[in-house]
Amino acid sequence: xxxxxxxxxxxxxxxxxxxxxxxxxxxxxxxxxxxxxxxxxxxxxxxxxxxxxxxxxxxxxxxxxxxxxxxxxxxxxxxxxxxxxxxxxxxxxxxxxxxxxxxxxxxxxx
Amino acid sequence: xxxxxxxxxxxxxxxxxxxxxxxxxxxxxxxxxxxxxxxxxxxxxxxxxxxxxxxxxxxxxxxxxxxxxxxxxxxxxxxxxxxxxxxxxxxxxxxxxxxxxxxxxxxxxxxxxxx
Numbered sequence: 001x002x003x004x005x006x007x008x009x010x011x012x013x014x015x016x017x018x019x020x021x022x023x024x025x026x027x028x029x030x031x032x033x034x035x036x037x038x039x040x041x042x043x044x045x046x047x048x049x050x051x052x053x054x055x056x057x058x059x060x061x062x063x064x065x066x067x068x069x070x071x072x073x074x075x076x077x078x079x080x081x082x083x084x085x086x087x088x089x090x091x092x093x094x095x096x097x098x099x100x101x102x103x104x105x106x107x108x109x110x
Numbered sequence: 111x112x113x114x115x116x117x118x119x120x121x122x123x124x125x126x127x128x129x130x131x132x133x134x135x136x137x138x139x140x141x142x143x144x145x146x147x148x149x150x151x152x153x154x155x156x157x158x159x160x161x162x163x164x165x166x167x168x169x170x171x172x173x174x175x176x177x178x179x180x181x182x183x184x185x186x187x188x189x190x191x192x193x194x195x196x197x198x199x200x201x202x203x204x205x206x207x208x209x210x211x212x213x214x215x216x217x218x219x220x221x222x223x224x225x
Binding site: 006036041045046049089097099100102 | 114153214218
């Protein structure tokens with residue numbers, strides 16, 4: 001089955017800096033790559049996603065890039081704010097099988 | 111529109127006991143997935159149900175089981191609890207199966223502690 005690796009496991013940045021989280025996947029048939037944000041005490045919530053026919057997608061301060069050849073995708077957060085502090089999960093999906101990475105705990109220091 | 115509701119939110123059990131967790135999906139959602147979340151292991155996929163049928167299953171022992179009812183509500187059961195089963199169990203609902211439509215809507219989870 002699909003295996004998703006996520007790095008780094010923890011990330012600390014100063015407010016206003018950029019943050020980058022990277023994921024690799026093993027199954028070339030995966031075609032959907034969402035990112036979820038989990039705040040303390042809550043369930044994960046979708047923040048952005050990308051499908052395999054697109055190389056990059058942006059939504060305000062958040063962007064995701066996908067390299068199908070290398071089988072990796074990344075989340076980019078610019079101008080980080082304290083409210084961006086959370087655990088972020090990447091996932092890779094094909095058909096009815098979605099698998100998640102182990103998560104990255106992002107801390108934005110004011 | 112009500113979100114995904116999981117009950118109970120917190121529970122404490124002892125080794126050898128069994129536990130049943132409940133999940134009510136968003137109205138109209140037919141797919142329910144269950145995940146186990148532990149520190150350092152992220153979200154481990156347990157199983158997914160769609161229209162009362164198990165569509166997919168993760169690599170968990172047979173002590174973990176689930177079902178889905180005709181109203182799409184789902185339950186998962188863990189028998190003969192072990193200390194390592196202590197975790198946050200998350201339920202997610204979606205309109206269709208797995209990643210076909212994209213977004214999973216997660217509940218806040220049921221935190222199980224096994225003593």
